[in-house]
Amino acid sequence: MSAPPRRGPDSTPEPPQPAALAAGAHGPVERRDALLLVGASLALAALGGCDEAPEHGHPLHAPARAVDGAAASADYATVLELDGLARGVVVRTRGGHAVKLEGNPAHPASLGATDIFAEAAVLSLHDPHRSRRIRRDGRPVPRPMLDAALAGAREELVPRDGRGLRILTGPVSSPTLARVIGEVLAAFPEAAWHQHDPLAGDGAQEGAVRAFGQPLAVVPDLSRARAVLCLGADPLGDMPGHLRHARDWITARRDGRRARLIVAEAAPSITGARADRRIPLHPAEAEPFARGVAQALGVEGLAAAGTHPAAEIAAELMAAGPDALVLAGRREGATVHALAHAMNARLGSTVLRTLPHPLARPEPMAASLAALASAMVAEEVTHLLILGPNPAYDAPAALGFEAALRRVPFVLHLGARQDETSRLCAWHVPMPHELEAWGDCRAFDGTPSIRQPVTATLADEARGPVELLSALLGAPVTARAAVEATWRAIWAGRDFDAAWAEALETGVAGGAAVPLSLQLREGWDQPSPPMPAGLVAAFAPDPGTHGGAEAHEAWLQELPRPLTKITWGNAALMAPATLAELGLSPGDEVELGLEGRTVLAPCWPVPGHVPGCVTLPLGGGRRAGGPVGEGRGFDAYALRPASGAWTMPGLSLRSTGRRTPPVTADSHHQIDPVEAVRSVKPGGALPQPTRDASLHPDWPYPGHAWGMAIDLDACIGCNACALACQAENNVPVVGPLAVSQGRAMHWLRVDRYHHGAEENPASSFQPVPCMHCEQAPCEPVCPVNATLHDHEGLNVMVHARCIGTRTCSNNCPYKVRRFNWADHRRSLDTPARNPEVSLRPRGVMEKCTYCSHRIAGARSAAANEGRALQDGEVETACQRACPTRAITFGDLNDPGSAVSGARRDGRHYAMLGQLGTRPRTTYLARVAADEEPS
Amino acid sequence: MSDNTIPVAEAALRPGAWGFRLAMAAAGAGVVVLVASVAAVLVRGVAVWGNNIPHVWGFDLIAYAWWIGIANAASLFAAVLVLRRHGLRTAVNRFAEAAALAAILAAAAYPILHLGRPWLFLWTLPYPAYTGLWPQFGSPLVWDFWGIMSHVVVTSLFWFIGLIPDLASMRDRAARHGRMRAARAYGILALGWRGSVAHWHRHQAAYRLVAALVLPLLLWAQTVVALEFATTLVPAWHQARLPLHVVVTGLPSGLGVVLALAAVLRQALSLERYVDERDMDLLARLLASAGLAAGMAYAHELLVGFLEEDPTTRDALAARVFGGGAPAYCGAVLLSAVLPQLLWLGALRTRTLIVVPVGVLAAAGVWLDRWSIVVGGLLRDHMPAVGPEYAPSVAEWGLLGGSVALFAMVLLLFGRLVPAVSMFETRHEESETEAEREER
Structure with a gap:
């Protein structure tokens, strides 16, 4: 280790070789040498801080x-x-x-x-709790020691052809990682690769194998479908490609080709909330229902008959013929998936693509992990590389993965943070963030992309899975080199540099996969035994933490979940009727028991949830991984059966007599129709009110007059706008206590309303930013002129002038103003903050600005080019994020602008328009689901 | 100086009895709590309170409106007595003035403390700032500044002018006892009063003039507080009748506090001769009348409210009266309107053990009414509730209890250092009575 290797953009860094270690790679490192190495690595870290980003990507747009x-x-x-x-x-x-x-x-x-x-x-x-150091038994060690350990492992494994070596990854779609894993498996033929994804849809894999003999991906085309039956599927919410599906769905709806969306599900999902017909379906009924529909459709090859009262919806699918499609969700069993494939085949559906699975090796993940666990228990595993996943937390507790892990002599954990798994592993290596490392992966439809670093690495010791595996192979390469090698091979015959530059610029490295043409196999239908009676535990990914993997994200923790409005945790979700039947009130703590395992959780009612079933959101109760995620809610993995099943009968539920209510942004369960959200029949229009007379003269707007229109028919409640706003405007995270006190700071909130019977209500979502009222009630009541009307109609908030009387919030009928109860500037003043938006001190009001900094930026850009601002040039953060383009923003003075067009729509209305506030943010009414097939 | 006023002056200058010390100790402890609560809100911000969105106001505005109500009713009472040259003024109007002054000082602290950035409260004052910005004169909060400032000035003047001849008496008495420092201090405050006929003439004119000023100002201050609510779009607040409601329902608190104070002080300072049974009887009748007026205001609220065309406004009233706000609303009606009706029974009016709790509970009832308006008024807004209910924190209770303690301490010190019963008027009245007797 004579000179620290300098990294440069053109030279591939040469990691120190084990041979360079003074004390030799085979023996223990002497203390003095270790100190030297620590010093050297510190110097390296310092150098890394000053260097230019070594492996930067290509800017898409020049500044x-x-x-x-x-x-x-x-x-x-x-x-x-x-x-x-x-x-x-x-x-x-x-x-x-x-x-x-x-x-x-x-x-x-x-x-x-x-x-x-x-x-x-x-x-x-930018998370300060990210792992930044290579650790052995929890203590930081210099990087050469890791290299030495990998070399040692290699020397042990080579003579026995890799017997005892296991690699555990998450789902892998990366061609490069798959290639490198393939090389490892080739070099060590006795080794094995396992995948673990607690949220995997194993039923889909098995169902596809039963139906067609191979795993595949069903990609719906919601822009052309006329009737869609979702069997527990949530194409707008958590299905792969959900952003695309949401856009397709709204495109068809806007063009007057409304797909009839029929959703059969146990717990309400955001697709269910937007369904034209939602059928609450107990998990035990899922298969009989699917079978009943299949029978009504005349599917051939059914091994058993099934009936369900709601199976008459088959007629609607039949009417749509090849424009109909059936989607089964990730939580459905193999039989339901096979039935869905058969139904699609029977319908001759042309509105879906059957594509090769985008994962490199699609397989039932639960079985893969179980095989690893049993091998570990049998002490067949000597070296385990856990590249990314966190099985000590999110493997089903019944699998006993933690205990099995202790039996493995050499365990290396690669992860972004020190989590439950890293605590049990001898080695922990920090994994680079996706935004600071090279890589590649495929989209839901197989479209490959190259992932490029956008920032200098913030964790210098971090190493990606490819770097680790290549080091194990004894031929270390950088991630960039590995990705280039992969694509050089794929693009053989093309100009590599041009293709590479194009892939980086466009963010896409190829086209979608070619659809397969497959025939249904004989014997595809293998009926499952009927589910025993009793309360059913239905596991589900928590929509905020994505099964716990994102539990460290404070933004996500604080974001109210779309339908439950729970923040900072989770709860056992059930039908209000189930809650009443058990004599519980919302927030009571219950002891949930399944197969002898128990866990304590608060219970919470969800209108529209099916009775006899309790939804247990996976992702709470983290035990490690940083203070943001630890101990939020309860850990549903502790109840999950070893099979990794999504539903399991036999749940017991006992009240403990204590109360542990979850933190919610909405503590009111009442179902009442409010006038805030309006709806019209398809093709209908709202009566347009005449403008109220006002004593105040109108403001003159010689230039622009900014306005926003939000299409409630397009809003799916996904919360992307709320989070985009938070990221754009440096909106602070206040923590669970302050949320429970009603002091959340979101500038844009998404209100959720239920209408109708609580057994199966219609639900709607309404994003509520500042209305920027023409006659803003907040303005005249401010004693110090801190909130004013600007020359383009924005209701601006002058933070520096505000003394914090909070009168403006009192007089805001929409309650969109937020008060800085505490000083959040320290927590916000990180490199992640948007430098274009100022931080607000304690004691002042703040609110949505219509992203006025973006307006100013676009205005000066246009002025520099000596032209007028074009419609669509200013995009607010919320508008940009919206998957269904529900938010339109622009100049109301321009009759040709999109927002002016939206204002002329028959569905246009102003929320609380009767108050005479004349809001600039207005809404387009939701188009009500008509119960008759269209 | 007539011998008759000696016990009064003695009471003020008498070294503290144990009861006085105990009361001072309790009030002092309360003031410590007040200081801690004020420090908490200044150092850690309004976050130490239970406020949230939508309940941006809570104890702050409740206590503000409540204290102003006490100050108003007390000043109103004293001013009416002065203007009508009623005999009762000889006894209790000094208490009433003192109570009003202490209450207005307690009230004035809240609008400043409740700001997010209290050190910038100056920005509500119209002064030529370097920023070139003026307050927004259309905001009721600016009117509020004028209201509270006028109130403080006029109430202080009223109290002080009435005190001048007595301060001169204190000066003379202290000088006679050889306590020259005290005599000088009283002398400065007495503004060179020598008791000449010209002095008496001007004094009477000034006193009545300020008393006359008090009357519209009292309505104005309370009205402005009400306007802060009435000018908003909140359905329960957006009422033309709200100023009248707040003025009328505020009366029992001030009268109740004055009645309770009179009853306590007359026993504690052995002033039965000067605050006699008839005075107490009249005060009690006034409280009962105020309760009746408040009761009519409540009846009017229900009558008008449920005849309202706008369903949101009706729902808001229903939520406040029958829904989640029912406990505070019913408490307010019972304590401030119904309970004082007991005092129509002559046998109860003169019993200290009855009138003190009735007076204090009437004040508590008015506090509940303010809660019912400020907190209960938000139970139903135009949008469904967006936040949790308002729950006051320890710091807020500390501020309320502490300001009550400060109020008590000011009154105790007042009784200790300056004559509580106006000596000159007592003397004046006695001489008139004597003259009448002689005439017969």
């Missing part, structure tokens, strides 16, 4: 005016993974720091939109 390097802004196209599959994003950087993510319009899984997990990636990149 308009680069004043200097530090202030330069640049946008990069890259991809983020969810469930192992890619969504394209464009990352905005300021002075080298990633500050905001937006969707990549060129990427099929984004089309310019984002979801909450993508928005929150900026926060996890």
Whole structure:
């Protein structure tokens, strides 16, 4: 270790070889040498801090005016993974720091939109609780020691062909990682690769194998479908490609080709909330229902008959013929999936694509993990590399993975943070964040993308899975080199540099997979035994923490879950009737028992939930991984059966007599129709009110007059707008106590309303930013002129002038103003903050500004180019994030603008318009579901 | 100086009895709590209170309106006595003035403390700032500034002018006892009063003039507080009748406090001769009348409220009266309107053990009414409830209890250092009575 290896953009870094260790790689490192190495690595870390980003990506757009390097802004196209599959994003950087993510319009899984997990990636990149050091038994060690350990492992494994070596990854769609794993398996033929994904849809894999003999991905085309039956599927919410499906769904709906969306599910999902017909279906009825529909459709080859009263909806599918499709959700069993495939085949559906599975090796993940666990118990595993997942937390407790892990002599955990698994592993290696490392992965439809770093690494010792595996192979390569090698091979015969540059610029490295043409196999229908009676435990991914993997994201923890409005935790969700039957009130603590395992959880009613079933959101009760996620809610994995099943009968439920209510942003369960959300029949229009006379003269707007229209028919309640706003405007996280006190700071909240019977209500969502009223009630009551009307009609808040009387909030009928009860500036003043939006001190009011900094930016950009602002040039953060383009923003003075067009729509209305506030933010009424087939 | 006023002056200058010390100790402890509560809100911000969105106001505005109500009723009482040259003024109007002053000082602290950035309260004052910005004169909060400032000035003047001849008596008495420092201090405050006929003439004119000023100002201050609510769009607050409601329902608190104070002080300072049974009887009748007026205001509220065309306004009233706000509303009606009706029974009016609790409970009832308006008024808004209910924190209770303690301490010190019963008027009245007797 004579000279620290310098890294440069052109030279591939040469990691120190084990041979360079003075004390030798085989013996223990001497204390003095260890100190030397620690010193050297510190020096390296310091150097890393000053260096130019060594492996930076290509800016998508050159900055308009680069004043200097530090202030330069640049946008990069890259991809983020969810469930192992890619969504394209464009990352905005300021002075080298990633500050905001937006969707990549060129990427099929984004089309310019984002979801909450993508928005929150900026926060996890800058998370102070990220793991930054290589550790052995919990103590930081210099990197060469890890290299030595890997070399030692290699020397042990080579003679026995890798027997005892196991690799555990999450779902892998990355061609490069799959290639490198393949190389490891080739070099060590006795080794094995396992995958673990607690949220995997194993039923889909098995169902596809039963139906067609191979795993595959069913990709619906909601832009063309006329009737869609969702068997527990949530295409707008958590299905791979959900952003795309949401856009397709609304495109058809806007064009007057409304797909009739029929959702049969146990617990309400956001697709269920937007369904034209929602059928509450107990998990035990899922298969009989699917079978009944299949029978009514005349599917051939049914092994058993099934009936269900609601199976008459088959007629609607039949009427739509090839424009109909059946989707089964990730939580459904193999039989339901096979039935769905058979129904689609029977309908001759042309509105779906049957594609090769985008994962490199699709397999039932629960079985894969169980095989690893049993091998570990049998002490067949000597070396285990856990590359990413956190099985000590999210493996089913019944599997005993933690105990089995202790039997493995060499366990290396690669992870972004020190979590439940790393605590049990001898070695922990920090994993680079997705925004700071090279990689590649595939989208839901197989479209590959290259992931490029958008920022200098913030954890210098971090190493990706490819780097670790190649080190194990004895031929270390950098992630970039490995990705390049993969794509050099794939693009053989093309100009690599041009293809590479294009892939980085567009964020897409190829097209979608070619659809398969498959025939239904004989014997595809294997009926499951009927579910025994009793209360059913239905596990489900928590919509905020994505099964716990995102539990460290404070933005996500504080974001009210779409339907339950629970924040900072989870609860056992059940029908209000079930709650009443058990004599419980919302927030009572119950002891849940399943197969002898117990866990304590608060109970919470969800209108529309099916009785006789309790939904247990997976992702709470983290025991490690940082203070944000630890101890929030209860750990439903502790109840999950070893099979990793999504539903399990035999749940027992006992009140403990204590109360542990979850933190909710909405403590009111009443179902009442409010006038805030209006609806019309398809093709209908609202009566347009005449403008009330006002004593106040109108404001003159010679220039622009900004306005926003939100289409409630398009809103699916996904919360992307709320989180985009939080990221864009430096909105603080206040913590569970302050949320429970009603002091959350979200500038844009998404209200949820239930209408109708609580057994199966219609639900609707309403994003509520500041209304920027023409006659703003907040303005005249402020004693110090801190909130004013500007020359373009914005209701602006002058933070520096505010003395905090809070009168404006009192007089705001929409309650969109937020007060800084505490000083949040310290928590916000990180590199992740948007430098274009000021931080607010304690004691002042704040609220939505219509992203006035974006308006100012667009105005000056246009002025520099000597032209007028074009419609669509100013996009607010919420508008940009929305997957269904529900939010329109623009100039009301321009009759040709999209927002002016929305205002002329028959569905247009102003919320609380009768108060005479003349809001600038207005709504388009929801189009009510008509119960008759269209 | 007539011998008759000696016990009064003695009471003020008498070294503290144990009861006085005990009361001072309790009030002092309360003031410590007040200081801690004020420090908490200044250092840690309004977050130490239970406020939230939508309940941006809670104890702060409740206590503010309540204290102003006490101050108003007490000043109103004293001013009416002065203007009508009623015999009762000889006895209790000094108490009433003192109570009003202490209450207005307690009230004035709240609008400043409740700000997010209290150190910037100056921005509500119209002064030529370097920023070139003026307050927004259309905001009821600016009117409120004028209201509370006028109230403080006029109440202080009223109290002080009435005190001048007595301060001169104190000066003379202290000088006679050879306590020259005290004599000088009283002398400065007595503004060179020598008791000449010209002095008496001007004094009477000034006293009546300020008393006359008090009357519209009292309505104004309470009205402005009400306007802060009435000018909003909140359905339960957006009422033209709210100023009248707040003025009328505020009366029992001030009268109740004055009655209770009179009853306590007359026993504690052995002033039965000066605050006699007839005085107490009249005060009690006034409280009962105020209760009746408040009761009519409540009846009017229900009558008008449920005849309202707008369903949201009706729902808001229903939620406040029958729904979640029922306990506070019913408590307010019972304590401030119904309970004082007991005092129509002559046998109860003169019993200290009856009138003190009735007076204090009437004040508590008015506090509940303010709660019912400020907190209960938000039970039903135009949008469904967006936040949890309002729950006051320890710091808020500390501030309320502490300000009550400060009020008590000011009154105790008042009784200790300056004559509580106006000596000159007592003397004046006695001389008139004597003259009448002689005439017969």
